[in-house]
Amino acid sequence: MSANSKYFKMNMIDLFLDKIITEKNLSVSSINSYESDLKLLNKYLKQKKTNFLSCNEEILKTWVSFLMMSGLKVSTRIRKISVVKQFFTFIVLENFRNTNPSLNLLLPKNLKSIPRFLSxxxxxxxxxxxxxxxxxxxxxxxxxxxxxxxxxxxxxxxxxxxxxxxxxxxxxxxxxxxxxxxxxxxxxxxxxxxxxxxxxxxxxxxxxxxxxxxxxxxxxxxxxxxxxxxxxxxxxxxxxxxxxxxxxxxxxxxxxxxxxxxxxxxxxxxxxxxxxxxxxxxxxxxxxxxxxxxxxxxxxxxxxxxxxxxx
The missing domain is CATH 1.10.443.10 (Intergrase catalytic core)
Known part of the structure; x- marks a missing residue:
């Protein structure tokens, strides 16, 4: 991958973050989490010799499996998958690619634990x-x-x-x-x-x-x-x-x-x-x-x- 191409992939992340900062007024910690999630996905895709513009649904499903095998909490996996789905929706709307490979990604069910209770x-x-x-x-x-x-x-x-x-x-x-x-x-x-x-x-x-x-x-x-x-x-x-x-x-x-x-x-x-x-x-x-x-x-x-x- 050329230096310019690498810059372009990372710049898409910046464009996406600018959009959600404007629309959602998220906290700094949430923005940092979104950025980290997307950079880690970019790293994973690079290891699979693909990228944001050329990856397909099958590759993203292997990434979801990778998250599960990594032992991450369900709530963390839900956030990461949700961020990725938002990101691919954005790059399709912005005409960076024609198809959305994340459409069929399912969010894991978050089994809500009973809160600790004080009488x-x-x-x-x-x-x-x-x-x-x-x-x-x-x-x-x-x-x-x-x-x-x-x-x-x-x-x-x-x-x-x-x-x-x-x-x-x-x-x-x-x-x-x-x-x-x-x-x-x-x-x-x-x-x-x-x-x-x-x-x-x-x-x-x-x-x-x-x-x-x-x-x-x-x-x-x-x-x-x-x-x-x-x-x-x-x-x-x-x-x-x-x-x-x-x-x-x-x-x-x-x-x-x-x-x-x-x-x-x-x-x-x-x-x-x-x-x-x-x-x-x-x-x-x-x-x-x-x-x-x-x-x-x-x-x-x-x-x-x-x-x-x-x-």
């Missing part, structure tokens, strides 16, 4: 331990992180990156920048409002002691140089679970997010509203969200187990 009693035990041991600012921070996560269902990546300015002046909403840099406004239940009102003075005091400037531009959950990291919070959460006599293998920030959803559903909240609160936006649910209004959301938040608690 409401487990949550109560965990929060009780944290409240009893929250004298230092760092311990208080872990308590508030946990309570806000369980009260809102935020992704941990969204949670740790909250700024003080993310909280509305009346404490009724959080401004969230989520996956793919998509913004959404999350209404807060009364419990979460009271929680943040009690916590915010502690954060402001910390910044004032450090003689730092405008509080509105500061992290809501600061550490020495930036915001608390996901890994730090994960480790602290595991430690608190062990000390609360909860199986540490059953707890993580994502499990708390799942607990938020499952406990609200158990207490009678509407599933469609829960999907909105979680920030899900796949194709199958986008249309549903257009029919949800703020009143439905606030009613759902009143179903949260924490709404029965006092701070």
């Amino acid at each position: 409401e009693n487990d949550i109560t035990k965990l929060l009780a331990y944290m409240k009893t041991n929250s004298e230092s600012f760092k311990d208080l921070q872990i308590l508030i992180l946990t309570e806000v996560l369980y009260a809102t269902g935020l992704r941990v990546s969204e949670l740790v990156k909250l700024k003080m300015s993310s909280v509305s002046e009346d404490f009724k909403n959080l401004h969230i920048t989520g996956k793919g840099n998509k913004d959404r406004v999350l209404p807060l239940g009364e419990y979460a409002q009271r929680l943040l009102k009690s916590y915010l003075p502690h954060v402001k005091l910390k910044y004032n002691k450090n003689k730092q400037g405008d509080n509105a531009q500061k992290w809501l959950f600061p550490n020495t140089k930036s915001h608390i990291t996901r890994q730090t919070y994960y480790n602290k959460l595991k430690s608190a679970a062990i000390k609360s006599n909860i199986n540490a293998n059953n707890i993580s920030p994502h499990v708390l997010r799942h607990a938020f959803a499952s406990h609200m559903l158990k207490n009678g909240a509407d599933l469609k509203v829960i999907q909105q609160l979680l920030g899900h936006e796949d194709i199958s649910t986008v249309e549903i969200y257009t029919h949800i209004n703020i009143d439905d959301t606030m009613k759902a938040l009143k179903k949260h187990p924490l709404s029965k608690f006092d701070i």
